[in-house]
Amino acid sequence: MNFVNKEVVIIGGGPAGLAAALELYKKGIHDILIIEREKNLGGILRQCIHDGFGLTRFKESLSGPEYAQRFIDEIEKLKIPYITNTTVLSVTKDKKITAASKAGFMTWQAKAVILTMGCRERTRGALGIPGERPAGVFTAGVAQSYINLYNTMVGKNVVILGSGDIGLIMARRMTLEGANVKAVFEILPYASGLSRNIQQCLNDYSIPLYLSHTVTNIHGSSRLTGVTVSEVDHDLKPIPGTEKKYDCDTLILSVGLIPENELSLSAGVELDQRTKGAIVDENYQTSVDGIFAAGNVLHVHDLVDFVSLEAERLSDSVSIYLQNKNLPPSNVKIITSPEITYTIPQYVSGTKNFNLSIRAKEPLKDCKIEILQDGSVIKSVDMKTVIPAEMINMPVNYKLIQSEKDLEVMVKC
Amino acid sequence: MKQKYDVIVIGAGVVGSAVARELARYKLKIGVLEKNGDVCFEASGRNSAVIHGGFAYDLGTLKAACCVEGCLEFDQLARELDIPFKRTGKVLVGNTEEDYESLKRTIKNGKINGSVGLEMIDEKRLKELVPAVIGKFAMFSPLSGIVDPFQYTIALAENAAMNGVDFYFNNEVIDIHREANGTYHIKTIQNNFNTRWVVNCAGLGSVKISEMLGIHGYRFGGTKGDYIVLDKRVGPLLPMPVYPVPSTTYMGIHVTPTMDGNVTVGPNADYVEDFAYYGVPQRNMDYLAEDASTLWPHIHKSDYISNYSGIQPKWLEGNDAIKDFVIEARDEAPNTINLVGIESPGLTSAVPIARRAVRLLADAERLHPNKDFNPIRKGILRFSEQSDEEKARLIAKNPDYGEIICRCETVTKAEILQAVHNPLGVDTMMSIKYRTRSMMGRCQGGYCQMRIAEIIQEELDLNANEVLYGRSGSNMFTGKVRG
Numbered sequence: 064m065n066f067v068n069k070e071v072v073i074i075g076g077g078p079a080g081l082a083a084a085l086e087l088y089k090k091g092i093h094d095i096l097i098i099e100r101e102k103n104l105g106g107i108l109r110q111c112i113h114d115g116f117g118l119t120r121f122k123e124s125l126s127g128p129e130y131a132q133r134f135i136d137e138i139e140k141l142k143i144p145y146i147t148n149t150t151v152l153s154v155t156k157d158k159k160i161t162a163a164s165k166a167g168f169m170t171w172q173a174k175a176v177i178l179t180m181g182c183r184e185r186t187r188g189a190l191g192i193p194g195e196r197p198a199g200v201f202t203a204g205v206a207q208s209y210i211n212l213y214n215t216m217v218g219k220n221v222v223i224l225g226s227g228d229i230g231l232i233m234a235r236r237m238t239l240e241g242a243n244v245k246a247v248f249e250i251l252p253y254a255s256g257l258s259r260n261i262q263q264c265l266n267d268y269s270i271p272l273y274l275s276h277t278v279t280n281i282h283g284s285s286r287l288t289g290v291t292v293s294e295v296d297h298d299l300k301p302i303p304g305t306e307k308k309y310d311c312d313t314l315i316l317s318v319g320l321i322p323e324n325e326l327s328l329s330a331g332v333e334l335d336q337r338t339k340g341a342i343v344d345e346n347y348q349t350s351v352d353g354i355f356a357a358g359n360v361l362h363v364h365d366l367v368d369f370v371s372l373e374a375e376r377l378s379d380s381v382s383i384y385l386q387n388k389n390l391p392p393s394n395v396k397i398i399t400s401p402e403i404t405y406t407i408p409q410y411v412s413g414t415k416n417f418n419l420s421i422r423a424k425e426p427l428k429d430c431k432i433e434i435l436q437d438g439s440v441i442k443s444v445d446m447k448t449v450i451p452a453e454m455i456n457m458p459v460n461y462k463l464i465q466s467e468k469d470l471e472v473m474v475k476c
Numbered sequence: 477m478k479q480k481y482d483v484i485v486i487g488a489g490v491v492g493s494a495v496a497r498e499l500a501r502y503k504l505k506i507g508v509l510e511k512n513g514d515v516c517f518e519a520s521g522r523n524s525a526v527i528h529g530g531f532a533y534d535l536g537t538l539k540a541a542c543c544v545e546g547c548l549e550f551d552q553l554a555r556e557l558d559i560p561f562k563r564t565g566k567v568l569v570g571n572t573e574e575d576y577e578s579l580k581r582t583i584k585n586g587k588i589n590g591s592v593g594l595e596m597i598d599e600k601r602l603k604e605l606v607p608a609v610i611g612k613f614a615m616f617s618p619l620s621g622i623v624d625p626f627q628y629t630i631a632l633a634e635n636a637a638m639n640g641v642d643f644y645f646n647n648e649v650i651d652i653h654r655e656a657n658g659t660y661h662i663k664t665i666q667n668n669f670n671t672r673w674v675v676n677c678a679g680l681g682s683v684k685i686s687e688m689l690g691i692h693g694y695r696f697g698g699t700k701g702d703y704i705v706l707d708k709r710v711g712p713l714l715p716m717p718v719y720p721v722p723s724t725t726y727m728g729i730h731v732t733p734t735m736d737g738n739v740t741v742g743p744n745a746d747y748v749e750d751f752a753y754y755g756v757p758q759r760n761m762d763y764l765a766e767d768a769s770t771l772w773p774h775i776h777k778s779d780y781i782s783n784y785s786g787i788q789p790k791w792l793e794g795n796d797a798i799k800d801f802v803i804e805a806r807d808e809a810p811n812t813i814n815l816v817g818i819e820s821p822g823l824t825s826a827v828p829i830a831r832r833a834v835r836l837l838a839d840a841e842r843l844h845p846n847k848d849f850n851p852i853r854k855g856i857l858r859f860s861e862q863s864d865e866e867k868a869r870l871i872a873k874n875p876d877y878g879e880i881i882c883r884c885e886t887v888t889k890a891e892i893l894q895a896v897h898n899p900l901g902v903d904t905m906m907s908i909k910y911r912t913r914s915m916m917g918r919c920q921g922g923y924c925q926m927r928i929a930e931i932i933q934e935e936l937d938l939n940a941n942e943v944l945y946g947r948s949g950s951n952m953f954t955g956k957v958r959g
Contacts, residue, residue: 064864064865100880100883148879150880150883152867152880152886161864163867163871163877163878163879163880163888164871164878164879165871165875165876165878165879166875166878167868167871167872167878168864168867168868168871168872168878170864183918183919183922183923184919184922186781186782186919186920186922187920188705188780188781188782188783188920189780189781189920190780191704191758191761191777191780191783193755193756193757193758193760193761193783194755194756194757195753195754195755196754196755196784197945197950198944198945198946198950198951198952202922204922205921205922205925205926208926209926209929209953210957212926213926213929213930214956214957214958214959215926215929215940215953215955215956215957216940216953216954216955216956216957217952217953217954218953218954219954240957279758280755280757281755282755284752284753284754284947284949285945285946285947285948285949285950285951286945286949286950286951301758312954325883325884325918
């Protein structure tokens with residue numbers, strides 16, 4: 064096999080890949096290739112025709128395609144190379160990449176690889192929802208794709224399980240297309256989507272949201288005829304006797320996203336069981352030298368603006384990596400208290416300022432987030448509210464790090 | 477319009493498809509009537525997918541004879557039909573003295589049945605075979621194996637179709653009557669057929685068909701078994717099926733690798749009267765995981781990707797004892813071959829059962845060999861299994877191999893197109909899934925199902941509201957969003 068040399072290969076032309084490419088180009092690295100499996104750049108934003116994107120970055124409310132187009136226009140203007148309709152089949156530890164497209168079977172040898180493959184949805188099977196297996200059960204993103212990209216209507220009488228953002232968006236979208244959205248059920252005692260989406264997608268359309276409820280049975284031997292919903296207790300176990308049947312022909316699942324790391328695993332990248340994404344340092348370098356990751360492939364974000372920012376920070380590191388051929392070792396581990404689901408990064412070198420992304424486990428009010436090293440607090444931030452749906456981003460000055468001992472991130476109320 | 481046949485086979489499960497293929501070896505006009513939209517939508521596609529050694533069945537039964545015969549000839553069959561099959565071997569794991577005695581009896585019984593290579597192995601050897609297994613000793617059956625039950629049934633049916641057999645899907649039989657001249661008139665929900673012979677391979681519906689043929693007295697008990705499918709991540713931890721020590725009526729909950737590298741866990745055995753309900757209850761999933769974890773400790777909810785269930789048509793005696801396979805020609809229904817109670821090990825036994833059925837027919841009239849019969853069928857080449865060089869060559873020859881439709885299983889547009897234009901003319905989403913593995917991976921169609929639904933519509937000129945998931949009535953969509 065004949066491997067074509069590239070300085071940087073970016074796998075995935077969604078928001079993370081696009082932002083990474085532009086930033087690298089601005090830093091003087093021009094031998095870039097973005098590989099995208101779809102026929103157009105833009106990733107999942109292509110099907111997100113609702114607005115609300117870019118409020119942080121552009122200070123205006125854009126639709127998903129509009130947000131993506133701002134980046135794509137720049138890519139085109141700068142003539143940054145990209146190929147579409149091309150699926151990467153493998154990535155190796157030594158950064159060899161194979162891909163397939165109608166044009167042929169292709170192979171590259173990269174100096175650095177940037178993983179920006181995004182995420183996929185959790186499915187019914189992964190949740191293990193009991194019952195029959197009729198047509199009419201869709202994940203929210205699949206339903207969104209059918210409706211927005213394929214002009215295909217998935218159903219008329221709808222129940223939604225999970226209050227993730229895409230589920231909320233789809234409650235509104237299907238209502239606007241004439242469907243009857245009966246209710247949204249959330250197993251947790253609080254909503255998992257953004258507050259603004261609860262207001263704009265459910266409350267504004269009088270769609271009820273039932274917390275601490277889940278679907279406990281699915282009915283229908285051919286097309287869905289209904290679902291049984293039960294209340295759950297503190298351990299999220301269904302309470303017998305609370306079953307209620309809802310007639311519907313469509314069940315939309317918005318029950319979580321999982322970073323898509325099959326290619327990362329093939330390259331030997333170590334994953335974090337909490338994020339299902341790579342373990343990275345403040346340079347967004349994975350456990351494999353020269354392989355970097357950002358965006359939803361690293362951890363699931365709630366706002367695309369943060370995806371773009373993360374990818375830009377990654378590009379800083381990649382440009383340094385390519386100039387110096389290596390980055391300082393990251394030996395300071397970041398550990399978390401039980402109120403925190405995870406942090407990104409999981410390790411730091413302590414040689415440069417970094418952004419700490421923190422995902423809380425449950426909603427909290429009036430608390431402090433503290434970073435400790437060797438028993439003493441090196442940083443403390445007051446938080447009025449903390450909710451799992453909204454990622455906390457905190458800049459950390461490297462000078463605060465005194466040694467190679469673990470950094471502990473804690474929530475204090 | 478009436479279609480005229482020499483033989484009508486009712487049911488396109490693995491047995492009906494095998495019977496059709498065996499009949500095609502002779503100069504006969506053959507039709508197969510299937511109530512579902514594709515082959516193996518019921519028992520044939522809803523099981524553990526194990527090719528059994530034949531040691532577990534009572535001496536002298538058809539189950540024992542057909543199973544041993546089927547197991548021994550499976551390599552040749554798999555070669556002819558180009559289907560995924562692997563002689564993985566299989567272990568029945570025990571812990572107590574009682575287990576030990578029971579396994580020794582199974583070996584003795586198996587040897588008399590003609591099952592080859594059975595032996596008791598100690599814990600050390602067991603751990604060599606399956607390092608993750610929990611148990612003190614086991615019976616090892618080296619010739620047991622695993623098969624892809626969909627590809628297997630599809631291949632039998634396609635090979636029959638290649639050799640001139642006509643398949644009619646969505647044709648549930650609602651009436652059969654025999655005219656004065658001996659011709660059978662069969663009415664389905666959408667057609668009428670005339671035939672000189674009828675072969676009943678209706679599986680779960682075989683008692684109903686028996687009654688229509690005038691053969692009374694059979695009674696079925698449905699045994700429903702649920703399964704959990706685990707992610708390929710754990711596949712490497714299970715090189716062969718691991719079973720507990722069986723009772724006389726039930727194999728027990730086992731863990732089984734699939735041909736594609738997943739693992740299935742199941743089945744329980746619930747007595748059911750509704751033969752169309754395939755729901756999997758929560759308590760059964762929990763029970764399966766708990767019970768099978770005592771054999772193999774890698775069953776975790778985070779690796780669940782799907783679940784399914786199957787129902788076995790067990791022929792019951794008055795005292796509810798499970799009876800043998802029935803392959804019969806009865807005086808009260810001349811020119812019929814009646815197959816009843818074909819449950820496990822039906823998958824292993826399908827071809828031997830079919831040969832016996834055809835022999836009964838040949839006993840009644842002289843059959844003339846079809847000199848053009850070709851037993852060789854080629855399956856859809858799997859891009860994902862080719863070397864890089866071969867992948868490059870395939871794309872150069874046909875660019876559709878360069879368009880990956882299903883990411884998880886690396887299924888290309890070229891494969892999807894071959895599946896959409898399959899020799900049986902079936903067109904559901906499940907049909908494409910079974911033929912290509914698309915939509916079967918971890919994302920369960922999240923990435924590819926829109927593309928596949930679009931290709932079905934484009935290639936077969938269907939509207940969105942005509943696309944079916946599987947069974948009739950399982951419409952995927954209500955129509956277009958706009959215009």
